[in-house]
Amino acid sequence: MGFLTDLFSNFWVSLAGKLLLVGLMIPLVGLVIGFAELKLSAKMQARIGPYFAGGRWGWAQLIADGVKFFQKEDLIPAEADKPVFKIAPILVLVSTVGLLVVIPFGPGLIFRDLSVGVFYALAISSLSTIGILMAGWSSANKYSLMGGLRAAGQLIAYELPLVLAVVGAVILAGTMSMAGIVEAQISSGYPYVIFQFLGFGVFMIAALAELTRIPFDMPIAESELVMGYLTEYSGFRFLFFFLAEFANMFSLSAIAVTLFLGGYWLPGISEDVLAWAGPVILMAKAFLLVFIMIWFRWTFPRFREDQLQSLSWKILVPIALANIAITAVFKVVF
Amino acid sequence: MTDTRLRQVPGMGMVKGLWVTLSTMFKTLFLPKAHLATVNYPKVKEQPVPRARGVIALDQEACTVCMLCARQCPDWCIYIEGHKEEKPPDKPGGRIKVRNTLDRFDIDYALCMYCGICVEVCPFDALFWSPEYEYSESHMGGMLHDMDRLQDWLLTVPENPALEN
Amino acid sequence: MVLDQDLVRHLAESSVSVELETEDMTLNIGPQHPSTHGVLRLVARVDGERAFDVHPVIGYMHRGYEKLSEVRTYPQITALVNRIDWVSGYANEVPFIVAAEKLMEIEVPERAQYIRLILTEMARISSHLVFMASYPLELGAATPLFFALRERERVLDLLEGVTGGRFHPNFNRIGGVKPAYGSGSSTRKVIQDLPAGFLAETRDAMDKVTVVVDEINSLVAGNEIILARTKGIGVLPPEVAASYGVSGPNLRASGVKFDLRKVEDYLPYHLFDFEVPVGENGDCWDRWHVRLLEIRQSVRIIQQAIDGIPSGPLQAKVPKVIKVPKGETYVRAENPKGEMGYYLVSNGGQGPYRLKIRSASFSNISILPWILEGVLVPDIIAIMGSLDFVLGDVDR
Numbered sequence: 047m048g049f050l051t052d053l054f055s056n057f058w059v060s061l062a063g064k065l066l067l068v069g070l071m072i073p074l075v076g077l078v079i080g081f082a083e084l085k086l087s088a089k090m091q092a093r094i095g096p097y098f099a100g101g102r103w104g105w106a107q108l109i110a111d112g113v114k115f116f117q118k119e120d121l122i123p124a125e126a127d128k129p130v131f132k133i134a135p136i137l138v139l140v141s142t143v144g145l146l147v148v149i150p151f152g153p154g155l156i157f158r159d160l161s162v163g164v165f166y167a168l169a170i171s172s173l174s175t176i177g178i179l180m181a182g183w184s185s186a187n188k189y190s191l192m193g194g195l196r197a198a199g200q201l202i203a204y205e206l207p208l209v210l211a212v213v214g215a216v217i218l219a220g221t222m223s224m225a226g227i228v229e230a231q232i233s234s235g236y237p238y239v240i241f242q243f244l245g246f247g248v249f250m251i252a253a254l255a256e257l258t259r260i261p262f263d264m265p266i267a268e269s270e271l272v273m274g275y276l277t278e279y280s281g282f283r284f285l286f287f288f289l290a291e292f293a294n295m296f297s298l299s300a301i302a303v304t305l306f307l308g309g310y311w312l313p314g315i316s317e318d319v320l321a322w323a324g325p326v327i328l329m330a331k332a333f334l335l336v337f338i339m340i341w342f343r344w345t346f347p348r349f350r351e352d353q354l355q356s357l358s359w360k361i362l363v364p365i366a367l368a369n370i371a372i373t374a375v376f377k378v379v380f
Numbered sequence: 381m382t383d384t385r386l387r388q389v390p391g392m393g394m395v396k397g398l399w400v401t402l403s404t405m406f407k408t409l410f411l412p413k414a415h416l417a418t419v420n421y422p423k424v425k426e427q428p429v430p431r432a433r434g435v436i437a438l439d440q441e442a443c444t445v446c447m448l449c450a451r452q453c454p455d456w457c458i459y460i461e462g463h464k465e466e467k468p469p470d471k472p473g474g475r476i477k478v479r480n481t482l483d484r485f486d487i488d489y490a491l492c493m494y495c496g497i498c499v500e501v502c503p504f505d506a507l508f509w510s511p512e513y514e515y516s517e518s519h520m521g522g523m524l525h526d527m528d529r530l531q532d533w534l535l536t537v538p539e540n541p542a543l544e545n
Numbered sequence: 546m547v548l549d550q551d552l553v554r555h556l557a558e559s560s561v562s563v564e565l566e567t568e569d570m571t572l573n574i575g576p577q578h579p580s581t582h583g584v585l586r587l588v589a590r591v592d593g594e595r596a597f598d599v600h601p602v603i604g605y606m607h608r609g610y611e612k613l614s615e616v617r618t619y620p621q622i623t624a625l626v627n628r629i630d631w632v633s634g635y636a637n638e639v640p641f642i643v644a645a646e647k648l649m650e651i652e653v654p655e656r657a658q659y660i661r662l663i664l665t666e667m668a669r670i671s672s673h674l675v676f677m678a679s680y681p682l683e684l685g686a687a688t689p690l691f692f693a694l695r696e697r698e699r700v701l702d703l704l705e706g707v708t709g710g711r712f713h714p715n716f717n718r719i720g721g722v723k724p725a726y727g728s729g730s731s732t733r734k735v736i737q738d739l740p741a742g743f744l745a746e747t748r749d750a751m752d753k754v755t756v757v758v759d760e761i762n763s764l765v766a767g768n769e770i771i772l773a774r775t776k777g778i779g780v781l782p783p784e785v786a787a788s789y790g791v792s793g794p795n796l797r798a799s800g801v802k803f804d805l806r807k808v809e810d811y812l813p814y815h816l817f818d819f820e821v822p823v824g825e826n827g828d829c830w831d832r833w834h835v836r837l838l839e840i841r842q843s844v845r846i847i848q849q850a851i852d853g854i855p856s857g858p859l860q861a862k863v864p865k866v867i868k869v870p871k872g873e874t875y876v877r878a879e880n881p882k883g884e885m886g887y888y889l890v891s892n893g894g895q896g897p898y899r900l901k902i903r904s905a906s907f908s909n910i911s912i913l914p915w916i917l918e919g920v921l922v923p924d925i926i927a928i929m930g931s932l933d934f935v936l937g938d939v940d941r
Contacts, residue, residue, distance in 0.1 A: 089405040091691035092417040188572055192594075192922070260685050261770055264923070345401045346394065347770050348685030350923045351594060393767030400764045401688055417695040429702065431740065433709040454621040495624030495715045500723070509709060542741035 064157050068146055072139070075296045076289035077108045079336055083292070084108070086337070087344045115288075118281035125186035126278065134184065135279070135286035137177030142290045144170035145297035150225045152310050152324025153317065163224035164216055167301055168209050171256065174294070175201040178258075178265065181287075182275035193274025196351055197258060197265035203358040204255035204262075210366035211249035214242045214373040215305040224301075228309035237308035241376075244369040246306045248362050253298040254339060255358070257291060261346040262354055299335035300328060307331050430538040432511035433494045435525075437533035438485055442506035445480035449498035449507060457491035458498060459484060487530060489515070490523040510536040569597070574925065576605050582679075582929070583936025587913070589925070596925055599917040601910055606940040614900035619645055619867055622896065624715045629904060630938040633672035633881045634712045635664045635704070640878035641900075642717040643811040644889040648872045649719065649863075656857040657721030660739065662812045663747070663850050664704065664716065666843040670754060671700050672881035673836045673843075676933045677758075680833060681765050683930040684774050689761045696757045699750040706740050719867055721860030738859060744851050751844045758840050766834065775829035779916055779928035782827060789915070790908035793883025795932055798835045799827035805879035812878075817849045829931035836933070868895055882906050882938055902941055906934035 081096075084107065088095025100106025122131055148163040150156040160166050178201065182194010215238050216222055219230035231237055239246045255262040266274040273279075276287055303309060308331075310324030320327075349357065407415040419426060428434065445462035461484040467477040499507040510533050517523055525533075572591045576584040584605035589596040610629060614622050626641050627634040639661055646653060653661075678693035701711040708714035708723075716723050716737075725736045765771055781791070783799040796803060804821040806814040822838035824831030869891040877886035883905025890899040909932050917925055 086405065087687075089408045090401045091688050092404055092408050092415055092695060093691060094416065094418050094420065097420055188570060192572075192591075196594075263685065341398065341401060344686075344688050345397045345764070346686060346768065347681060347774060349770060350774060350921065352921070353773050391769065393769050393772070397764045397768050400760055404688075404692075417691070417698075429706045429740075431707070431709040431737075432705050452618070452621065454617060454624055493624065494710065494713070495621075496709065497620050497624060500620075540736070543736060544739040544741050544743050 068143055068157060071146060072143055072293045073112075073289060076292040077112070079292040079295055079333075080108045080288070081105065082333075082336070083340050083343075086340050090341070090344050112285060115285040116282050120282075121278075121280050123186050123278050127184035127186070130180045130184035131278075132283075134177045134181035135283045135290070137180065138174045138290045139286050141170050141173035141177070142294045142297055144173070145294070145301065148224050149297070149300045149304060149328075150228050150309055150324075151328055152322075153229075153320055154225075155310075155321075155324060156225050159223055159225045161226075162222045164212055164222045164227070164305070167224070168205075168212070171208075171294075171298070172201075172205055174256075174290070175205075178275055181279065182265075185275065185278040187278050189273075190275050190277045193265045193277070197275055199351065200255060200258070200262065200264060200354055203355050204252045204362075207248050207358060207362035207366050208252040208256060210363065210370060211245040211252060212305055213366075214238075214245040214369045217370070217373050217377050218242070224304055228304055228311060231308045232311050235313065237306060239306040242306055242369070242373070244365055245373075246302065248366045248369070249302055249306070250335070250338075251362060252358075253302065254342065255354070257294055257298065257339075259291075259295075259339060260343045260348050263348050264351050264354060295336050295339055296332055299332040299339070302335055303328060303331040428511040428513065430511060430541045431509070432513075433496060433509050434511040434513040435489070435509075435515060435533050435536075436487055436492075436499060436530065437508045437510050437537050438487075438527065438530035439506045439508070439534055440482055440485070440527060440531055442504045443482055443485065444504055444506075445482055446503065448501050448503065452497045452501045454495060454497065455491045455493055457488040459486040459488070482527065485527045485530065486524050488524045490520055508534065508537045510534075511538065512536045572596070572922075576602075579683075582934055583939075585910070585929075585936055585939070587917075587925070589917075591922065594921045594923075596917060596920055596922055599914055599925070601913050603907075603910070603936075603939050606936045608937075608941065610902060610941045611900055614897055616896065618896045619719055619869065622900070623717055624713075626902075627713045627715060628937065629902065629941055630672075630880065630882055630885070630906070630935050631712055632675050632935055633668040634710070635668040635708075635714045635716065636672075636878070636880045637885065638715070638717040639665055640811060640876045640885055641887045641889070642719060643878075644874050644876040644887045645719050645869050645891075645897075647874045647876060648869050648889065648891055649867075651720050651861050651863065653721050654858045654861055655855045657859050657861075658813050659850055659854045660707075660722050660859070661717065662814070662817075663847055663854075664707065664714065665812060666847050666850075667700050667704055669843045669881045670840050670847075671697050671704075673840045674700070674754075676833075676836055677761055677765075677840075680930045680933075681771070683926050684771060686765065686768075686771070689765055692757055692761050692764070696754050699753060703743070703747055703750055706743060706746070708737075718860055718863075719869075720863040721858070724859040744854070747847065747851055751847055755841065755844055758837060762837060766830075766837070772830065774923075774927055775833065775931070777826070778829045778924050779920070779931060780826060780828045781912065781916060785912065785915065786827070789912045791883070791912055792908060793880065793905055794835045794839060795832060795883065795909055797822065798824035798831040800824060805877060805884055809877060809879075811876055814846075816853075817846050819843075819846050829927055832931040832933070866895065868893060869897070877903070880905050882933060882935065883909055904938045904941055906936075906938035907941075909934050910939055 085095040085103075096104030096107035098104055099110045122128060145167055147157045148160055148167050150159070175198070178197045179194050182190045182197060185191070215227060218238055218241070219227040221227060221230065258265045266276060276284065279287060310320060310328040312327055315323065404415070445460060447460055450456070450458040450460045460482070462480050462482050464478050465481045467479050469475055469477060496509065499509055512533065569590045569592045572589050573586060574589060575586040586602040586605065587599055588602060589599045591597075610625065613625060617625065623638050623642060627637045629637045674693045674697040678690040678697070681689040704714060705711045708716040718724070723737045781795065781799045783796075783801045786796050786799045787801060800823060802821055802823045806812075807821065819842045822835050822842065824835045871891060871893045873888070873890040875886055875888045877884050884903070885905050886903035888901040888903070889897050892898045913929070916928060920928065
């Protein structure tokens, strides 16, 4: 045990270990959430869902899909802008991985506790916007172009409510560090969602829009644009986008849990239990939010682009600003 | 008509939709017999009704090579060849009977549109419908069922179902 | 060179303001597209998200029905004709057979007429359920698809139990419905009357269809997002609809109370009590709502028909080899998609001399250039879906 602590106190070894863990988390989380989506959506539609791959329950369905994607031919359209086409999925994946770095999985269990953790998380998550625009533009396909432009408008429009919604939680906690916010919730004894329900609601809606999931999936719009900005992607490039979407669902849910739902803490559980139960609790809460995202996706149709924009600018931004004002007043007065 | 006008509270329509999806999910998970709509094919197969038009079976004994089915088929997917054979007379000293014998009776299921006209016009009840549906092939030639294969399908022809009075 | 006034003005204006030059993009929607109900191609000039100058290009699915009919006999054409509008198979056969029977002046027995009516209404329910399945899918909601198709399975199983075919029943014969397989002297004659248990199963299925239609209604019709996507979109005024020849639920959604079931007598609809649902505004939501109400009315008709079905022969006495006497006639029927008509010209042969098919969807999509002018691209999909056409019906 002492050998391991010495080993990991070496900066490079611990860096390698953290990179490995983060790199493994993305496909694992993506696979689990993707499988959950397949099965849950099937149950909501009175179907079985995958059951064949891997014997019972079809647990190997997504692994088989992953292998299938890998062995496909790497098709790039002749008129596409090749470097941009190739970099786009990587950018989207990078933004997802970057988000996982600041999520506190337990007391002290965080890859890197930045003092501006919240700021960093929001900035990194907007990197995927560029990736999507690149994908749409470089595909040399009119449908992809339309999808990419819709994505540009939508993602930029919903960045603002996303950012404004978390300001309320930051005001209550007094710090921008993610671990610090969880500790502030622990010391105050209640999760921030109780007072920040407006902020939580706005954050979840804006997160759904950032993920371009139904009801905000105009950029993909399967029944209109075939796959929007993803039309020309196949094989492992599509796999990157696919995994990035599911992993991003987890990342954004984990951020929402950290900021509003108390992170890895449950009231009544002592500090030393949290050391090993923290990750489990965080995962459970994040998966609950992911379930809600899946539930919304299979129930609702999609908004039209202009309705989407008016929802963001005319409804969500004023609510978020009002939330900030009220929170600031309460913080100063009480 | 009134149910859609009742959603006075904004957002109630969406909440009702969410409730429908969630309740379907729980019903499918915990009461699968009544609510699950799909089956684990090929472990569990659905049984088609007795009258389902799956495949056509041939009774070679009854066929007299009258060619009515081949003529009436809209796609001309039945290929029949026959020749006349002389059979000995019933009684000694009687006439020699001449009978048609089947050489070839093929139905090309790649062309067949499962309309049933051939079965209907056969005057000698040599063709029957059978509800079997699992005869897909990996090459087109396999979709041409010859005489013996059509005779084998005869074993799968169900009994006439009971009728509504 | 003399500079004319307009040119001078144009030059003066264009030197004052610096405008962002944007170009229109010509977008081909289709023929391979998830939402065009088949191989329809729309050539649209798109400026940003607005489409102008939308031209439908059809003919990708032309199968030559009218030419085929010149060289086929009546039973063969009956087998072919239910593939025109493949979603509601049975309803395509009825007006054709009725046209031939009119020329031959045959009286169809009562039981056969009742069976034809029940199966036609089941075809209507089946077609409208496909609409309920595919229209929310085009708007993005994936779940009503499965609910509606699950109920459609019940109706198709019933159709299969009677006719042997789910989509292509081929159950009509001149003089009635198909009486039996086998016409020889053997004992294996299979009478094609209603199988045992059909009436009870139909009652049961109709109850379940009603329940699920209500479920789909609550999932879809009250949803604020659907209302935002369909209310006020694609408004079709009744005069325009009538002038373009739109028929069926599309016409009724625009407010015109015209149903061929009440006007024509190809089937005994006058014996049953049902309403004709009419919409108010003629937008996409009304077209959805009218079809939903029509499913409920069809259920009502079937329930009445089942309660009152008489016994009797299934086919009138017709000669073995049917030759329709010389003449011509036009019979139109209220198909699920609209008005379907057959103009039959016979010169005494075993097959028609000429069969002209007036299909509902062909006239229904003739309003696409008018209704899609200046509309946003997502709305194109919403409007096309609400017109509920099938390319087999358009191109024949």
